[in-house]
Amino acid sequence: MNGICRLCDMNSGETGEIAEISHSCKIRQRLSDLGFICGTKIECLTKSPLGDPTAFLVRGTVIALRREDSRFVKVRVI
């Protein structure tokens, strides 16, 4: 599978590259402080038992994001 999807639609175990962070994302600034920028490698690790939030591996750290925020991030799945 080699397409663009929203970060919130990634499945556990999938790896991708950030393609775009929408300007409507409320935590755009915080995400870039955490190292989320275009081109960053990202792995979807695990979803919380209740399905949300999801934990992602970015630049060696694990960050959990809610669907409300991760849907603004587009990812090129590798």
Add this chain to the structure above:
Amino acid sequence: MGLTRSSVGKNAQDSRLSIHRKRPDDLVVALAGNPNVGKTTVFNALTGMRQHTGNWPGKTVTNAQGYCEYDGRGFVLVDIPGTYSLSARSAEEEVARDFLCSDTPDAVVVVCDATCLERNLILVLQTLQITKRAVVCVNLMDEAKKRGIELDLEALRSELGVPVVCTEARRKKGLSDLLSKIKEVASLPPENNSFPSFVSSEEIVAEAERIYNMCVKTSDCGYTEKARKFDRLLTSRITGFPIMLVMLAIIFWITIEGANLPSSLLSQFLFRLEMPLYDFLVAVNLPHALSEAITFGIYRVLAWVVSVMLPPMAIFFPLFTLLEDLGFLPRIAFNLDRIFKKCNACGKQSLTMCMGFGCNAAGVVGCRIIDSPRERLIAIITNSLVPCNGRFPALITLITIFFIGAGGGISSSITSAALLTLLILLGILATFAASRLLSSTILRGLPSSFALELPPYRRPQIGKVIVRSVFDRTLFVLGRAVSVAAPAGLIIWIMANITYDGQTLLAISSSALDPIARVMGLDGVILMAFILGFPANEIVIPIIIMAYTAGGALTEMNDISSLSALLIQNGWTWMTAVSTMLFSLMHWPCSTTLMTIKKETQSLKWTAVAFLTPTVMGIAACIIFNLILKLFI
């Protein structure tokens, strides 16, 4: 759980602090860094202080200040809260930025975690835009080496243009090197630190990535196979919640089982001293009334607090600290976030809720990690719905007496632990309900954004944690016992011995409270004990015992079976016990917590809401429980 006399209540540290130099030429050094990289460990290692540490982002929410000397020069070190950036979007990030930009320290140490240097470099680069008088301290080198991460320090130094020092703060390695480098950069001419005009954060991230790729060689992706397995287990749909519950139950079980023996030894020892103390006081010619007040008022309550309350507290606290150090708490927050989102609250509230288990006042201070003011208020107001360390022993005692029997043994302690876990679950449910209620009424709003770091698991320093928290806890409880329980004991004794119109004051006031209390399934004495226990929850059960025994025959009260007999004599049934436990779980926060809330919210209105919310919930729960019972019995 940063619970010390100075961290809560009216002494809670201000977000802005004044620097205390011992000599005018002392250097002011700020310790900055991402959350959870070990800043506080470095701070403690340098200053010999004992600020609490924990393996989760946001443990330090205030500036702490310490002092050390090196090479004839004094250093005032300021441990500022961890931040991901200097753009200050939350209260504790603002504290950090303000300090770096306005208070102009002589030098800034940016502490980095060697195992995830890339992310850390972003903050380093941002800091270097403010000041060049900085030292980069790469901490946790031991862990990095273990994971095969190779650092080219020379390259890092030349890329950043400031000194780079490696430390292993937990083993106190590399500290003198760090201090000498701090001294070096502090001698650079002072700059005019103005608020930085950042190049775009994307550029900074890209620069961090470039430097990282140049200076670090590793096959490690920063997230070990082991951590991956653990996380899968702890957060899976099937095992996630059961494991959390079992962990909680195991902690309670160890607490209950472990507290048994020291509790009975302490009570035997302390109550054996009661009569000799009385005889001694009489022998030194104190008036009889005074001797009695001291022995059967002050001493007896103290003895109860120390023997019944102290052992479980001293065991529970270090166990919880171990979980905290391991990195377990953020996983709890991860698992529970969905529910908090449904309540329009923040998932980080799980973290402050967990801190509340140790001490509600500490939990309230911890709420600073929540960015949105609305969500922070919800977390503050609902914090006392989880029982603090001071309420556990009372719950355990009542469970043991009314639901287990004094038989003892492994199976009964397992049952007590299970019952206690159920009760805690009820408290957590009440937290959800109250959060939901608040966010649909007076604190209306939508959940804000949420980004939570799940830190790597770290092996806790078991010995150190146990020694330190048993010691700190014991001192803290003893201190409170002396300052709060002793006067309460005296008041009860006086009330039981002064008569008005042929009735003791105790009887008069408890019978005045009795009608309200009966509706709640309690009696006047219990309700009065909760009211007198306002300064500290630890003393509620001791006050009940005192009130029942005071003035009456001086029964020997030295173990749990005689306590059980005493309560049953005074009309307690299992229903009374359940009502008391419900009310203990949900009533007004203790005075220390309320003072902390006042300080944190800067508002009498929200302090009043924080007082009323759990109280109304508790009264309602008790009344409903008793109404339902009446239907069936």
